[in-house]
Amino acid sequence: MSPRTTSRATSLTALRTGAVLSVAALTLTACGASTDGGTGTSGDATADGDLSGQTLTVAAYAGSWGESFTKAFVEPFEEATGATVELVPGGPAEWLTALRSSSGGEPAYDLVAFTPNVIPSAVAARVVQPLDTDRVADWADLNTTLVAQSNVGDVQYGLPLTVGSTGLAYRTDLVTDPPTDWSDVFRPELCGHVGVSPLTFNTGVEFLAGLVNEAGGSLTDPADVDAAFDRLQDLADCASAFPADGTSVETALANGDAWISAHWDGRAFVQQNQGLPIGYAYPASGSVGALTSFFVTEGTTHEDLAYAFLDYLASPEHQPVFSEGTWYAASNDTNVYPEKFAEQITSGPGAYDDFVWVDYEAITPQLADLQARWQEIFG
Known part of the structure; x- marks a missing residue:
């Protein structure tokens, strides 16, 4: 066309x-x-x-x-x-x-x-x-x-x-122990190789929601969000890429700029099916829809x-x-x-019942402030 x-x-x-x-x-x-x-x-x-x-x-x-x-x-x-x-x-x-x-x-x-x-x-x-x-x-x-x-x-x-499901995409040739949940990005051997997306991009918010959910919290609870940002502080010196869209995530993984990053399952599997060494983990505590x-x-x-x-x-x-x-x-x-x-790819009746869904009606008014906090850590 x-x-x-x-x-x-x-x-x-x-x-x-x-x-x-x-x-x-x-x-x-x-x-x-x-x-x-x-x-x-x-x-x-x-x-x-x-x-x-x-x-x-x-x-x-x-x-x-x-x-x-x-x-x-x-x-x-x-x-x-x-x-x-x-x-x-x-x-x-x-x-x-x-x-x-x-x-x-x-x-x-x-x-x-x-x-x-x-x-x-x-x-x-x-x-x-x-x-x-x-x-x-x-x-x-x-x-x-x-x-x-x-x-x-x-x-x-x-x-x-x-x-799609947001979980963790990773390099199978560089990550010897596949991740099983969101907090695996904090493993010491991955420091210096973690992709972290800003909250201006869906995947950044979905990654934050995953961390909060794994800890048993809610993205609409300020105390739970504070706890998640405390954890993100641990990545301040470990983040190697800050992809702000899906293509940038794929590029960072393909180039080795990031060994692991929150990503969508469909796009990760496309890379995998093209022969790239990309794996995908559905977090045990719940994928984010x-x-x-x-x-x-x-x-x-x-x-x-x-x-x-x-x-x-x-x-x-x-x-x-x-x-x-x-x-x-x-x-x-x-x-x-x-x-x-x-x-x-899992699909059909019941396939998405266990997904974590971001309540954007509640979170949208706070996104500017949350991004400012993100910028303080990774800016």
Whole structure:
């Protein structure tokens, strides 16, 4: 696919930084759509029939994630509906800023991918709308634990797509005794080789949550957080890398700049499957859940088209294709995965019940202060 600019008004174009990925619209074919509010392949969004000529703008990650997203969802959607999907690459914080800037007018995107750390701010800013779950054909098959992570104030806002587990990735050729829990990063032989992510990055918060949980505490209890920061002080002279995004974690591990670091299971297994000496440990005290969900933006004039696309995102037909490309489990509990994937990644009903989930509604107001404390130790 080649980059192309969006067709929105010039004022919105300025908000869409980076290349916009798209797949050319294909010939409309029958898709078995229903007009009864979410019981067909593309829900009631096709009540008017032909969707050809319409364009849906979706904020989603780039790289291999975006390539897998296009193969699994965009291409079959465009082929079946005749509509066009424009993918705007970036990250949740960037997308939230763009939506805030366009608030009150045509939003920068029709659908947006957000992680849990951004959801409370997006809801508070009123840039996303409550989700009409009756319009999503396979909603009843989505994992309830994952669904709950984008529910704010008992209102459902997001559709969960992909779930990961945050644990410890490590170099199998350099770490002779594999880690079993979060506190293993403090082992003396690892001093000088530990990757520690800042709290401006999801994994940094998830690592902190893991340490607190292992000690029997709660991230919302100030005393427990203080105790965790006392432990982090022990890493002040042992940290060797401070990766602020997933790619930086992978690079630090691959280069040997870090021998061990908190990381997501899917991305660690991708490196492992590529032949790199990367191992992954699910901490005995509990992995921390990592999730990406999709949200319909407030004020979109393409709401029906957005819900039609959400049906593809929730479908057990398309989700496994995405999982095979990203090595992350997806939210539909009826998904059938390839054998190797199923051997490495736990998924389905009950798979996430023991995860530690960061309460971002409670912790977000404190993040700036917590990052300042982190900076005092590692700055």
